[in-house]
Amino acid sequence: MAKPKLISFKICPFVQRSVILLKEKKIDFDIAYIDLNEPPEWFLALSPTGKVPVLEVDGKVLFESAIISEYLDEVNPPSLHPSDPLQKAQNRAWMEFTSSLYMAFFKIMMSKTKEAGAEVILEANKQLHTLEKIKINAPWFNGDKFSMMDISIAPLFMRLAFLKQHFNLDLLEDKPNLQAWSDTTMRRESVINSVVDEFEDILLMRIKGAESFLSLI
Numbered sequence: 684m685a686k687p688k689l690i691s692f693k694i695c696p697f698v699q700r701s702v703i704l705l706k707e708k709k710i711d712f713d714i715a716y717i718d719l720n721e722p723p724e725w726f727l728a729l730s731p732t733g734k735v736p737v738l739e740v741d742g743k744v745l746f747e748s749a750i751i752s753e754y755l756d757e758v759n760p761p762s763l764h765p766s767d768p769l770q771k772a773q774n775r776a777w778m779e780f781t782s783s784l785y786m787a788f789f790k791i792m793m794s795k796t797k798e799a800g801a802e803v804i805l806e807a808n809k810q811l812h813t814l815e816k817i818k819i820n821a822p823w824f825n826g827d828k829f830s831m832m833d834i835s836i837a838p839l840f841m842r843l844a845f846l847k848q849h850f851n852l853d854l855l856e857d858k859p860n861l862q863a864w865s866d867t868t869m870r871r872e873s874v875i876n877s878v879v880d881e882f883e884d885i886l887l888m889r890i891k892g893a894e895s896f897l898s899l900i
């Protein structure tokens with residue numbers, strides 16, 4: 684595989700998953716940042732969906748973060764999935780489940796009124812409780828072995844920690860299993876190094892610009 688190039692938006696959790704995986708696998712890669720508010724023509728010509736991440740590899744284009752992850756995992760063994768097919772399938776199902784929580788975070792960030800915010804927080808809490816109830820074989824989802832599922836949820840934990848730190852909004856307060864998993868995840872080097880230095884500043888600007896109810900907290 685030639686050196687892949689990842690097209691990124693600095694606060695995109697889906698791109699962040701690709702970055703964590705590339706770092707875990709110690710794959711040398713280039714990264715190009717675009718502004719999704721004003722996507723450049725070359726990006727629109729490249730991306731069938733207009734979304735990031737896009738991975739360019741050997742002159743070909745891959746899109747959809749889950750597919751990018753599966754490809755990178757497959758061509759750079761050993762796999763970060765469990766080897767048992769049923770366990771692997773279950774992991775993939777939970778990865779899909781986790782993806783929907785990113786939309787909830789986005790909605791929390793963009794809600795203008797306290798009422799709208801409370802509604803999306805309720806929705807997110809419901810999903811988080813479902814995750815809390817499944818058996819996580821600590822310290823990681825599959826026990827001692829860090830896996831694709833841990834990568835899948837890492838950007839979410841980072842965003843929940845951000846909400847707690849800046850807005851005193853603690854969605855893991857009553858979820859000790861998720862809190863412990865989050866603490867372990869947030870200490871992982873690949874996770875710490877998966878965002879740009881100005882990550883939190885950009886999120887804060889975004890919240891302010893959207894006149895989110897969070898600015899009133």
Ligand SMILES: N[C@@H](CCC(=O)N[C@@H](CS)C(=O)NCC(=O)O)C(=O)O
Binds near residue numbers: 736748
């Ligand atoms: N299912 C996609 C979701 C990617 C996604 O929603 N990316 C957002 C940024 S975080 C995006 O590019 N949005 C631009 C748009 O929807 O036009 C994946 O997993 O790659």
